[in-house]
Amino acid sequence: MAQRVTLTKEVEDLLKARGLSKEDVIKVIDDAETAKKKFYLPKEDKYLGKKLIGNVMAYAIYSPTTEKGVFAIRSAYGHKIRMKEAVRLIMEDVQEWECFACKEKAVSGTIDMEYLGITRAAPGITCPKCKLSFIEEDIAIKTLVVAETLLEKKRA
Amino acid sequence: MSVEELFPKTDMAWHEKATKRFASPFVGVPYDRIDIDPIVLSHAAKLCGYEIRDFYEKPEFGIAAVAYMNELYDLLPVTHWFYSNVWLPELGATVKCTKTLPWIVQEPRPIQKPEDVDKMRVPDVDEVAKGFTFSLYSRAYDYAKKNLPHMFVPIHYVFCLYAMAAELVGPDQFIMWTIKQPKLCHKLLKKVADTSINGAIAMANKYGFALMIMGGVLANSTVLRPQQIKEFAIDYHRYLVRKALKGGAGPQLWYHLCGDHSGDYQLWKDVYYTPFTVMHIGYHGREVFPADLLVKEFGNLATVMSSVDTKLLNFGPPSAVYEQSKKQLLPLKDAPRGAVLGAACELPTTAPPSSVLAMLKAAKEHGKYA
Numbered sequence: 001m002a003q004r005v006t007l008t009k010e011v012e013d014l015l016k017a018r019g020l021s022k023e024d025v026i027k028v029i030d031d032a033e034t035a036k037k038k039f040y041l042p043k044e045d046k047y048l049g050k051k052l053i054g055n056v057m058a059y060a061i062y063s064p065t066t067e068k069g070v071f072a073i074r075s076a077y078g079h080k081i082r083m084k085e086a087v088r089l090i091m092e093d094v095q096e097w098e099c100f101a102c103k104e105k106a107v108s109g110t111i112d113m114e115y116l117g118i119t120r121a122a123p124g125i126t127c128p129k130c131k132l133s134f135i136e137e138d139i140a141i142k143t144l145v146v147a148e149t150l151l152e153k154k155r156a
Numbered sequence: 157m158s159v160e161e162l163f164p165k166t167d168m169a170w171h172e173k174a175t176k177r178f179a180s181p182f183v184g185v186p187y188d189r190i191d192i193d194p195i196v197l198s199h200a201a202k203l204c205g206y207e208i209r210d211f212y213e214k215p216e217f218g219i220a221a222v223a224y225m226n227e228l229y230d231l232l233p234v235t236h237w238f239y240s241n242v243w244l245p246e247l248g249a250t251v252k253c254t255k256t257l258p259w260i261v262q263e264p265r266p267i268q269k270p271e272d273v274d275k276m277r278v279p280d281v282d283e284v285a286k287g288f289t290f291s292l293y294s295r296a297y298d299y300a301k302k303n304l305p306h307m308f309v310p311i312h313y314v315f316c317l318y319a320m321a322a323e324l325v326g327p328d329q330f331i332m333w334t335i336k337q338p339k340l341c342h343k344l345l346k347k348v349a350d351t352s353i354n355g356a357i358a359m360a361n362k363y364g365f366a367l368m369i370m371g372g373v374l375a376n377s378t379v380l381r382p383q384q385i386k387e388f389a390i391d392y393h394r395y396l397v398r399k400a401l402k403g404g405a406g407p408q409l410w411y412h413l414c415g416d417h418s419g420d421y422q423l424w425k426d427v428y429y430t431p432f433t434v435m436h437i438g439y440h441g442r443e444v445f446p447a448d449l450l451v452k453e454f455g456n457l458a459t460v461m462s463s464v465d466t467k468l469l470n471f472g473p474p475s476a477v478y479e480q481s482k483k484q485l486l487p488l489k490d491a492p493r494g495a496v497l498g499a500a501c502e503l504p505t506t507a508p509p510s511s512v513l514a515m516l517k518a519a520k521e522h523g524k525y526a
Contacts, residue, residue, distance in 0.1 A: 081431070087456065090426045093394065108398075110429045110457060118184045120431035120493065121457055123398070143407040146365055147431040150407070154179035 003029045006065060007073040015076050018141070024053050025076045028060040037132055039097040039106060039125070046074055048097060048134055055080055059134065077137050079144040084112040084119065086126040086133045097134070099127035111135070115148060116155050122147075159216045160303055162204075163224040171306055174226075174233035181459045181494020182432055186525035190488050192515050193232050193461070194469065194499040194507075197239075198258070200225040202505050212239055212258045215296035223300070223307045229512050235304060237296040238313040238369065243351045244323055245288035246279050267325045273343050276324075278350045285358040297363060310363035312356040312405055314370035314396060316414075318389045321348045322374055331379065334388060341388060349396045356396075357403035367408035368400060371436075372424075376415035385420040390427060397428045408432040411458075414501045416441055421453065429457050436461035438500035444480065445500075448487035455491045462488055463500035464515060470504040474514040481518035489525065497523065 003026055007015075015025065032038040032049025039048040050059045058078040062071045089109040097106045104127050111124035111133050122144060126133040135144065173188075180187040200221035201211035211218040215237050223235035239258040241251055248266030251259040267273055284290055293313070300308040321344045322330035333341050359366035375389035397409065407430045413421065418440045435458040437445040447462035454460050462484045468477055481497060488495035497519060503512065 088425060090394075093426075108394075108428070113431065115431075116183075118182075120182075121429035121433065122431060123401070123428040138402040142404050143401050143430055147407045150432065151183060154183045155185070 003033060004070045005029065005062070005073050006070060011073050011075065015073075018077055019056075020058060020076050020078060022073075024058050025060045025062075025073055027051055027053060028058050028076070029062055029071055029073075032060070036101050038100045039127075039132070039134060040100045041097050043096065047071075047100070050134060053078075057081075057083055057135075059137070059140065061137070075137060077140045079135065079140045080148050081113040081115040081122070081144050083124075083133065083135065084114055086111050086124065086131055087121070089126055089128055091128065095125050097125055099130060099132055101132075102127050102129040104129045106134075109133075113144075115151050118151060118155075120147075120151075159214075159220050159299065162217070163220055166223070166227055166304070166306065168306070170227055170230070171233050174230065178233050181491075181496065184494070188524060189519050190485055190523035190525075191232065191496045192229075192498070192512075192519050193496050194464070194503040194512055194515060195501065196222050196225050196229070196231065196512075197237075197502050198505045199503045199507055203509065208256055208258070208505055209253045212253045215292050216299035219296040219300050220304065223304050226307075229509075230516060231512075233307060234309045235300055235307040236309070236311055237293075238311060240315050240319070240373070241323055242313050242315055242320070243284070243287075243289050243348070243355050244320060246284055246351055246355075247276055247324060247347070249324060251288070261323045265324055265326050267344070270337065270340050273340055273347070276344070276347055278347050279354065281354045281357050281361070284351065284354040285362070290355060290358055293359070294362070301363070309408075310359055310366045312352075312359045312366040312368045312400070314352050314356070314368055314393075316371060316373035316375055316389070317345055317349050317352065317392045317396065318372070318380075319374035320352070321345050324348070327374065334380070334384060338387075345388060345392050346395075349392045353396055353399045353403065356400035356405035360400075360404035365407065366400075366405040367410065368397065368405055369410045369412055370396070371410075371412040371414065372417065372420070373412075373414040376413070376417055377419035378416045380420075382420040382423060386423050386426075390423055394427050401428070401430070406430055406432075408434075410434045410461075411436060412501075413437040415439055417445065421445070425454070425457065433458040434461050434496065435459070436463070436496075436498060438463050444484065446487075447484040447495075451487050451491045451495070455493060457493075459494040459496065460488070460491050461496040461498045463498055466500045466502070466504055466507075469499055469507045469511040472508065472511055474510040477511045477514035478518050481515045482522045485518055485523040488523070
């Protein structure tokens with residue numbers, strides 16, 4: 001079921017700048033809400049969901065609103081590097097995000113990523129119980145975007 | 157004569173081949189052979205007929221000299237210029253070069269008593285960008301960007317945060333504090349890390365990105381117990397990398413673990429890894445860190461950089477350098493995310509060229525990809 005969402009002009013501009021549409025973000029939220037595969041940030045009342053859309057792993061950060069079934073999109077981002085699996089968890093490096101399904105605090109760690117047939121590592125956050133993993137916004141839009149460009153350039 | 161006039165132009169045919177070789181570990185496409193990086197620094201100045209202090213006091217000359225020697229030796233297609241005592245004048249230290257030494261902290265050190273740690277203020281990004289360290293690095297990078305753009309990579313040099321904190325206090329005193337006043341050490345390490353993070357952000361703001369070089373130098377198994385290395389070094393490097401990446405630095409990371417890491421190397425798996433991370437370990441006890449162990453432990457996390465003993469590079473003979481290079485090269489061919497053969501630390505200034513050439517000969521004969 002398509003979620004109902006709200007977003008500010010600022011967030012709308014951000015989505016545009018990052019090459020994502022409102023519809024893309026709705027799909028991400030749909031997936032996260034249906035499967036309950038999402039992280040939750042209690043102190044800010046925010047959820048983090050993800051979905052592969054085309055060749056982009058898209059993420060949405062969103063919050064419930066006072067109106068039942070309506071979510072406010074806080075941010076969205078994506079990366080082309082394909083996420084494979086968490087290969088190492090740093091159990092002591094506990095994060096503020098927690099797994100919605102497992103109620104476990106996420107930990108940082110190393111996630112294998114694949115791009116242009118090349119497997120390399122990236123820092124991510126993972127639920128230590130179900131291993132659901134996410135790449136945080138700043139890592140995706142800064143580290144991974146530059147990495148994608150460098151891999152494309154070096155491969156050329 | 158200006159620095160621009162000192163060296164012939166780069167042979168771009170060489171550069172094209174060297175670039176393909178350099179890129180190969182990161183993109184999973186083997187080129188001809190394993191790359192060699194003996195970490196040439198003031199050695200380049202010496203071979204060009206200059207003094208060590210010329211290298212460190214004239215960053216434009218230093219970075220150009222390394223570029224030139226990298227080409228003549230057939231090493232990396234990128235150049236670099238760095239020294240160890242970084243971001244310390246920003247925290248009150250006075251540094252000075254001598255004829256034979258790079259920038260060294262002068263007495264009296266800025267922290268004489270524990271209260272001085274509380275008084276120490278972390279400069280913000282703008283202040284760091286106007287400071288001594290950033291200005292020196294900017295001179296090197298501005299020169300390279302303008303005159304050697306094909307060899308230019310901006311580098312944020314973190315070095316060893318534990319060693320940097322120790323330089324502010326005095327190494328002996330700081331090691332005593334590690335044992336007797338750990339909270340004080342933590343307070344200082346946080347300030348040192350935050351200053352370096354601001355340096356990384358300033359570098360990324362100016363040049364678009366910044367390869368970060370960091371690791372355990374004084375924080376090694378000879379000086380500290382593994383638990384202390386975790387607490388006083390690894391945790392801070394993780395803190396630094398996370399914040400610096402957030403600020404736009406990276407995505408390249410080079411962990412340089414100098415000295416003996418026989419007791420703590422496993423712990424370095426718990427740092428952050430990006431798609432362009434190199435893990436370089438110098439020694440296991442008194443011996444160079446075995447390449448097969450490096451590949452086994454870190455080959456699935458990063459590109460690995462194996463080592464040839466710096467004493468051997470300095471004193472030879474070339475036959476022994478060749479044999480050790482061969483021994484270290486063979487396991488590197490199986491490194492799943494690529495490999496580089498380097499020196500355990502900076503190539504000694506007085507190392508004879510025959511040592512570097514022996515490494516090259518070994519790479520050409522035993523470091524070829526199948």
